[in-house]
Structure formats: C-alpha cells, structure tokens
Amino acid sequence: MRERCGRDIVRPGATRFATNYIALSSLLKHKQGLRELFASHDYVEWKKRLTKVTYRIEEPVLGNSFWDKVRGVVGIIEPIYVVLRMVDNETNPSMGSLYPSIQLMKEAIMVKAPNAYKWVHAIIDDRWERMLSHPLHQAAYFLNPKYHYSRNLFEDNSLKRVVHEVYDHLFPDCPGKGTFGSEIVKFRNTVGMFECHPAVKSRNAMMPCESL
Template sequence: MVKYPTLYWTPCAAHCINLMFKDIGEMNKVQTLVSNAKMITNFIYNHSWVLALMRKYTKGDLVRPAATRFATNYIALDSIQKRKEGLVKSFTSNEWFSSRYATTEIGKTIQDLITSTKFWERIYRFTKIMQPLFVILKVVDGDKAQTMGNIVHCMEVVKQKIEEENPKSFKAFLKIINRRWENNLVQDLHRAAYYLNPDLHYKNNLRFRKDLMESLKDVINKLAPNIDSAKDAIEEVSSLLNLHIESLINI
C-alpha cells in the first residue's frame, strides 16, 4: 500500500458479517438456544420413526445447525421457528405418546423443550433480531447487487431494526456488530460511496452528514494526484449535489 498510495484494500464484507454471527453465537443465551436446537434435530434425525412422524406433521424437513458456518445456526433456528406448529403437533400427538420414545429420558427432554413457551419465545426473539443481519449477508454474498454504495445504509437499517425488535438486548448485540463493523469492515471508501449514491443521498437526507462528508473529502484527497485535481473533484461533487463548496472544504 505504500507503493500504491491511491489504492484501497477492502476486506470481504460477507466474511466480516459472518464474524458478527460468530461473535453473537458465543453469547451464553445464544449458545444455549443453539445447543437445544441441535439436541432436537439430532434426536429427530437419529430416529427414523420420529423423523417420519415429524415429516407427517410439518410437511417438510429442518435445517440442522452446523459447527463451522456461523450464519447456519440462524438458518436452523429460523427453520425450527417456521415448523413450530407441526413440531408441537408431532410431540403432543397420540402416536408420540404411544411410542417407546416418549418414555425415554431424552424423549421427555425433547418433548418438554418443544412444548415450552419460553423456548419458542427465545427462538422468535433471536430470529427476529438476526433476520435483518442475515438479509444484508445475502446481499453482500451475492453477485447481483452492487454493495459498495449500499452497505453503510444497509447496516444503519439493520441496527435500527434490531433496536426496534428488542430494545433490552440491543446494546449487547450492537456492541458486537459495531466492533466488527468499525474494526474489520467499514472504510472511508464505503461512506463516500454511500454519500454519492444519488438515490440514498436524497432519500436519507445525507446532504449535511458531516461524517460522510469528511470521508468523501479524505477519499478525494487520497485519489487525486495533486491539490488542484482534488479541488476540481470537490467542486464537481458540490455542483452535482447542489452543495456549497465550503460545506466540503471546511469540515
């Protein structure tokens, strides 16, 4: 980077967001939730009769939590949440109670979990909190959308939605997200691209966002070969966005 001072190195956005999922997955409450989900899916898929019963009532299959792909745990919990009605029917059915599995210790534990209101409330809260972050992961991990000018906006929306879904847990989740966001992902280049995105610039009223304007000025100063070129670039941006040039120069 010393040899090529006008080049930017940006980390993989998908990898950084996966690390957010990893860090969140290390929270004690989340670990317990994922552990319970693994216990349920392992029990069901390790016993063909129970699996057939589950498929009868859910009309489908579950996604099983994985050890390595961190976002998969969210997908697995969301899968269980979506199959809630069928799972509850499976483990409260006459077939279940008349089976040999219902009298085993593990069978009773699984039945207690699946009929527990608290268990379902925790899965619901977690999936609602993590759903916005999973959406942005799919966006940055795909090939269709250009994300450089959108990722800052997307992350701001994610934080807002998490706060709306669960204000009590917001600070703990936000601390994890911000640490990865600030230390591993976002750069002046992302903020400048957000500021210059014409749709988002006017939609989100970014005109006088000082943090974004400061990033834009720093990007221009880095990319421009000399002071005159930097001034020309600032004048052009000011003209396009209907800004007073002093707004960018004097921040």
Template sequence: MKYRHQLGQLINSEEFLQYVNTLRPDSKDVALQVQDLISNARFWEKVSHYLKVIEPLVLILRMVHGDDKNDMGYLYKTIDKAREKLRERNPKAYRKWWAIIDKRWEMTLHHDLHAAGYFFNPRIQYKGNVHNDGEVMRGTMHVITRLARTMNERLDAVTEIG
C-alpha cells in the same frame, strides 16, 4: 416459528414415539429432552425474542457476504437501520447488541470506500441529506484524495460533488 405447530405434532405423533422407543437409552434420553423442550412455551417465547433480535443482523450479514457487490452503497444505511431496529425490539438490552455490531463494523467493514459508495449511491445522493453526514463526507474525500493523481483532479472532483 413458522413450523412450530407442525413440529409439535411431529414430536407427539405415534410414529415419533415408536421411533424413540427403538433408541439406545442415552439417545432416548436426548430425544425425550428435545420433546420436552419443543413442548415448552417458555422456549418458544425465547425463540421469538431472539428471532426479532437477530433479524437485522442477518440482513447485514446477507448484504456483506452476498454475491451482489452493488450493495456497498447501502451498507451504511443498513447498519443504521439494524441498530435502530435492535433498539426498538430490545429496549432493555440493545446496547450489548450495538457493541457487537460496532466492534465488527470497526474491525472489518468501516472503510472509506463504503462511505464513498454510500455517498455516490444515486438513490441516496438525490435525497439531499448525504452531505450532512461528516463521516461519509470524510470517507468520500479520502477516496477522492487517493484516486485523483493531481491536485487539480482533486479540486475538480470536490467541486463536482459540492
């Protein structure tokens, strides 16, 4: 969308039209189809719509596949925010996007360690509402259970976070 105007100028420029005329017939047909598509207002409406829809998903992908592993503590909140943005931006069809997110979340990202990372994130911890999320607390307790070697260590850890 950022370069829509410039792209329109390019495909209508004398240089582009001269170049198209030098192409083989099948390539020329493709170039003219691209020109028609770029000139089509409906195409740009759809591009705008889908950019709004996928922006929250791209933010999640950047976080999950990025090099900064410190983001683990923010993943839960980012998923929730992305789902809400999708509902706001696409109220008629957000459920199909939610299904895609939820499927990927359950298959690859939904781990107790992410819940614990969210729970122990200082920015979230001091907001005071992290203890109200049952899923986050269960995941955190599972991590503590796995990491603490003795029952006393588990009790100490639970007492410390309680």
C-alpha cells in the same frame, strides 16, 4: 414430522455462514407443526417415546420457555443475517449500501430485542471499528443515488468532507482536483452526465433540479 410440518427441519451445516440462525429460524417456522406432532395420537401411542431422550425433546417443544428463547435469538440475528447475505452477494456490489445497512441493522435489533440490544450493539460497534469501518463506505454511501437524493445527503457536511478526503487520497495529483467540488454540486442537482441514472430520473420526476 414431514406430514405435520410439510418438510424437514433445516439443520446446521458445516460450510454455510449463519447456520445456527437458519436452523433456529426453521424450527420457529415449524413450531405449530412440531407441537401437533408431539400431541398427536400416533406419538402418544408410540411405545418408544417413554424414554429420557424423547422426554428431553418433548418437554421444550410443548412448553413456552424454549420458544421464547428461540424467538429472542432469531430476533437478534435476523437483521445481522440480512446484512451478511448482502455482503456475501457476488452479483450486486454492496460498498455503497453497507454503511446505511449497518445503521438499519442496529435499529432493527433495538426494536426486536429491546432487552438485549445494548450488548449486541457493543459487539457490532467493536467489530465495525476494528475490521470494517473505512471512509470508502461513507463516501460510497454519499455517492449512491439510491440514498443521496431520498435522504438529502448533500446537507451532511461530515459525509461531504469524507468524500473530499477519499478523493484527495486516491487522486492526490489529479489536474482536475480543483473542479471536484463543482462536480459534487452537479451530482446533487442532477445536471450534465448525472441525469442518466434511473434513481436520478425517478427523483427528477418528483421534483425539479435545484439551482445553486
């Protein structure tokens, strides 16, 4: 197997998340090598292969049904795995990227699993609403320069309203509360202290700052 596949097949672990996905993805990656193994002269001439156990392994590897199912499962879980890795990252904060990442994840599942995405979306939506959904995610998304300028989020009144609600909740007695709206406008127009962010500089290189 190592000669045909170039390495071992990754097996599910006891402590890492998404281990079933990792194992199935590894199998799919080495599909051709595994098929070559079971069709090789050495395997055909191997006397111990004539058992029920080896046949139960050989049959799905050389057939198509098993691989179709593996491909379907990987197509569903892969976008979820990408988001899980992003959230599990201890180096880069994910708060400002989680909200759009969930939307992109659902879109990817719809494309990769057109026959299954509805029930998968139902599970994701249920988990999001019960455990993850919070105004902070939307506010952080709105204030993330990576998305704010490229997607023109300033025009999304629902997101602006959430930002104001979060600010009111966190700083109910702040003396500068009356100027918060104008600070958001400065952020949108990339003026003052908001000019220094790399994403802002990139945006300003392509288009001039808009006036009120």
